[in-house]
Amino acid sequence: MIGKPIAPGRGVLETTLRDRRQSGDKLLVPYVTGGMDDEWLVTVEAVAGAGADAIEVGIPFSDPMIDGPVIQEASLRALGRGTTPAGILADLGRLHIGIPVVVMTYYNLIYRAGHQRIAGLMAESGVSGAIIPDLPLEELEPWAMAADDAGIATVLLVAPSTPPERIAAICLRSRGFVYGVGRMGVTGEQSSLAGSAREVAERVRAATELPVCIGIGVSTPEQAAAVCEVADGVVVGSALVRRLLEGAGPVGAAEFVSSLRVALDGG
Amino acid sequence: MSSPHSGPRSLSESELIMGDPGPTGRFGEFGGRFVPESLVPACMELEASFRRAWIDPAFRRELDHLLHSYGGRPTPVTECLRLSEELGVRVLLKREDLAHTGSHKINNVVGQALLARRMGKKRLIAETGAGQHGVATATAAALFGMECVVYMGAVDMERQALNVFRMELLGAEVRSVESGSRTLKDAVNEALRDWVASVDTTHYCLGSVMGPHPYPWMVRELQRVVGDESRAQCREILDGKDPDMVVACAGGGSNAAGTFAGFADGTSSVLVGVEAAGGAAMHNGIPGVLHGMRSALIQDESGQILEAESISAGLDYPGIGPEHAHLAAIGRARYETADDTEVVEAFQRLSKTEGIIPALESAHAVAWVIRMAGTEVLPTGSTVLITLSGRGDKDVAQVRDILRRGETTAR
Ligand SMILES: Cc1ncc(COP(=O)(O)O)c(C=O)c1O
Numbered sequence: 001m002i003g004k005p006i007a008p009g010r011g012v013l014e015t016t017l018r019d020r021r022q023s024g025d026k027l028l029v030p031y032v033t034g035g036m037d038d039e040w041l042v043t044v045e046a047v048a049g050a051g052a053d054a055i056e057v058g059i060p061f062s063d064p065m066i067d068g069p070v071i072q073e074a075s076l077r078a079l080g081r082g083t084t085p086a087g088i089l090a091d092l093g094r095l096h097i098g099i100p101v102v103v104m105t106y107y108n109l110i111y112r113a114g115h116q117r118i119a120g121l122m123a124e125s126g127v128s129g130a131i132i133p134d135l136p137l138e139e140l141e142p143w144a145m146a147a148d149d150a151g152i153a154t155v156l157l158v159a160p161s162t163p164p165e166r167i168a169a170i171c172l173r174s175r176g177f178v179y180g181v182g183r184m185g186v187t188g189e190q191s192s193l194a195g196s197a198r199e200v201a202e203r204v205r206a207a208t209e210l211p212v213c214i215g216i217g218v219s220t221p222e223q224a225a226a227v228c229e230v231a232d233g234v235v236v237g238s239a240l241v242r243r244l245l246e247g248a249g250p251v252g253a254a255e256f257v258s259s260l261r262v263a264l265d266g267g
Numbered sequence: 268m269s270s271p272h273s274g275p276r277s278l279s280e281s282e283l284i285m286g287d288p289g290p291t292g293r294f295g296e297f298g299g300r301f302v303p304e305s306l307v308p309a310c311m312e313l314e315a316s317f318r319r320a321w322i323d324p325a326f327r328r329e330l331d332h333l334l335h336s337y338g339g340r341p342t343p344v345t346e347c348l349r350l351s352e353e354l355g356v357r358v359l360l361k362r363e364d365l366a367h368t369g370s371h372k373i374n375n376v377v378g379q380a381l382l383a384r385r386m387g388k389k390r391l392i393a394e395t396g397a398g399q400h401g402v403a404t405a406t407a408a409a410l411f412g413m414e415c416v417v418y419m420g421a422v423d424m425e426r427q428a429l430n431v432f433r434m435e436l437l438g439a440e441v442r443s444v445e446s447g448s449r450t451l452k453d454a455v456n457e458a459l460r461d462w463v464a465s466v467d468t469t470h471y472c473l474g475s476v477m478g479p480h481p482y483p484w485m486v487r488e489l490q491r492v493v494g495d496e497s498r499a500q501c502r503e504i505l506d507g508k509d510p511d512m513v514v515a516c517a518g519g520g521s522n523a524a525g526t527f528a529g530f531a532d533g534t535s536s537v538l539v540g541v542e543a544a545g546g547a548a549m550h551n552g553i554p555g556v557l558h559g560m561r562s563a564l565i566q567d568e569s570g571q572i573l574e575a576e577s578i579s580a581g582l583d584y585p586g587i588g589p590e591h592a593h594l595a596a597i598g599r600a601r602y603e604t605a606d607d608t609e610v611v612e613a614f615q616r617l618s619k620t621e622g623i624i625p626a627l628e629s630a631h632a633v634a635w636v637i638r639m640a641g642t643e644v645l646p647t648g649s650t651v652l653i654t655l656s657g658r659g660d661k662d663v664a665q666v667r668d669i670l671r672r673g674e675t676t677a678r
Contacts, residue, residue, distance in 0.1 A: 061570075061571065062447065062571040062572045063447065063452065063453075063456055063557060063558075063572050064456075065303075065456045065459045065460060065558070066303045066305075066460075066463065068460070072446055076446075079571065084569045085569055085570075086569070106556075107301055107556045108555045108556045108557060108564075108566070108570045108572070109569060109570040109571075110570075111554075111555060111556050111561075111570065112555060112566065112568075112569065112570030113569075113570065133303045133304075134301050134302060134303055134556070134559075135301060136300065136301070136302060136303070136304055136307045137304075137307075138291065138299075138300060138307075139299055139300065139301055156304075157303070157304045158304065159303070159304040159305035159307075159308075160305070161304075161305055161306075161307075161308045161309065161466065162304060162307075162308065163308060166307075166308075170304070181303075181304065181305055184305055184463060184464055184466065184467075185305075185463055185464035186460045186463055186464065
């Protein structure tokens with residue numbers, strides 16, 4: 001099995017992101033819905049080549065309750081094409097992009113497959129981490145233990161509504177990085193950055209040594225640069241997926257990701 | 268903690284079959300709180316507020332007063348003389364159809380609206396299937412002067428058009444949900460999405476014993492008035508005895524849970540929940556996690572949730588409340604199904620024999636009793652209480668169309 005962690009909490013994902021931060025770079029984590037079109041794997045490769053530090057791949061679920069219309073639509077298209085969790089993982093296993101892959105999915109798909117079984121499948125496919133937004137701290141353990149054993153970093157989320165003691169507890173249990181939720185709401189593009197994005201970034205930075213990336217409501221290069229004045233990095237989902245839904249294709253996706261990279265690099 | 272219930276109880280909460288599920292909201296292996304981090308603090312705050320309110324005599328007095336003076340409680344238990352004679356079993360109906368707004372949904376909603384006011388929330392949101400919960404929520408919002416938004420699947424808005432208009436009359440905004448199967452499941456998703464963005468000002472008034480903790484427990488407690496009243500009323504009618512069997516329809520399972528709560532502990536009445544054949548989570552489902560809870564869900568081999576398919580919008584849901592999954596697992600309740608055809612027959616039969624037009628949801632419970640009467644499951648001479656969860660006014664146009672078309676399977 002590949003991807004065994006060096007020590008619990010220091011897998012490929014955390015090491016890669018820490019190294020990038022160490023060298024003074026901001027972290028860019030684009031999100032693509034797995035299976036959303038025929039070209040999605042090419043898109044992942046193109047995005048990786050356009051300056052991403054890690055990539056988040058959504059495994060579509062029938063009832064994506066924390067997602068807004070754009071990612072709902074991408075999920076629907078993916079499911080309509082017969083996309084399955086096992087299929088996505090198998091596809092990812094054939095990919096060589098040189099940056100860590102983090103899967104994002106809903107808990108029922110994990111629960112249905114079985115914790116150990118799917119954690120093992122993820123590891124075999126070279127996946128480094130997992131984000132499961134409907135699995136909060138209190139319900140985490142059975143999955144997190146299986147994930148730790150398989151060397152899959154379970155990235156936990158901190159929300160604008162999370163009280164301070166809870167932030168500390170979440171940061172302690174998070175692996176790879178901590179995902180700061182930029183705004184109270186579902187995924188989707190915003191014309192301006194919510195004030196809560198910087199606040200969450202500050203609070204989480206103060207609570208952990210882990211890299212801190214802000215996602216949900218980060219839509220443009222300017223917003224990404226602004227939030228990275230405080231955060232270590234950003235996750236950009238809907239803004240990229242919308243372009244893909246509109247037919248931007250791998251080339252258009254890479255262009256957009258490059259523009260985010262340039263903004264984060266201070267250009 | 269002291270028992271929040273009135274009346275003598277010798278068992279502590281944790282020993283009761285339908286007791287307090289504790290801070291993790293567990294009913295055996297079911298329940299829990301599987302929500303995004305953004306909503307966890309709100310669920311915790313809601314749980315704390317409900318725990319305080321439920322043992323606060325002033326809250327209970329106000330709730331009881333409203334349920335009585337506004338909601339029309341207690342609702343009667345009616346003995347069905349003609350139907351009983353035809354079936355050979357003694358049929359009693361708990362008449363939630365006579366409650367204000369026409370169903371048991373008002374019990375839950377008045378309680379949650381009072382709680383929302385205590386918590387300083389100014390806006391109520393709700394999901395609705397048949398529209399009954401939406402109407403009840405819109406009603407409570409009007410009563411308390413709150414803003415109200417109801418999410419309803421596009422399919423349901425069409426088949427329950429009258430209830431859409433009722434909600435609008437009551438001052439609520441009804442938002443059509445176009446995603447997924449465009450029924451109850453998707454309305455819940457959309458209400459949750461609203462709540463994530465509005466949780467500071469808004470209370471999510473969930474309509475059944477489902478969702479994340481504390482909802483399954485809180486809604487059951489707010490609905491247990493149905494079971495507690497029924498138990499006492501049955502004893503009066505049955506000379507101090509309990510019915511042999513207690514039957515209720517189950518979508519999310521709130522009228523069933525409220526009814527069962529009056530009988531699960533301290534009687535040997537057989538408890539039966541009747542699901543729609545096309546949305547039978549207990550029969551065709553397996554454990555999974557959706558809408559914040561672990562429970563029985565209809566899903567494919569990957570865990571994608573399947574669409575329920577039923578004539579009755581209120582039962583068109585691929586899951587069921589977690590406590591029902593638990594009651595089945597420990598053998599305290601059993602879960603059966605009724606199909607669209609027998610439901611439409613039961614709808615007409617109760618109307619003709621008793622002069623009571625039941626909601627299509629409630630007609631599932633009636634249909635199952637009609638089918639089982641005289642079998643070893645429900646032998647001749649036995650006594651059955653059916654919770655008639657609501658009245659059928661909302662369904663008459665749909666049933667008329669079905670009968671005109673001469674079929675019972677189409678929506
Ligand atoms: C009259 C009536 N009965 C039953 C139900 C199903 O809900 P539950 O299973 O929570 O009682 C509904 C829901 O819309 C309803 O309107």
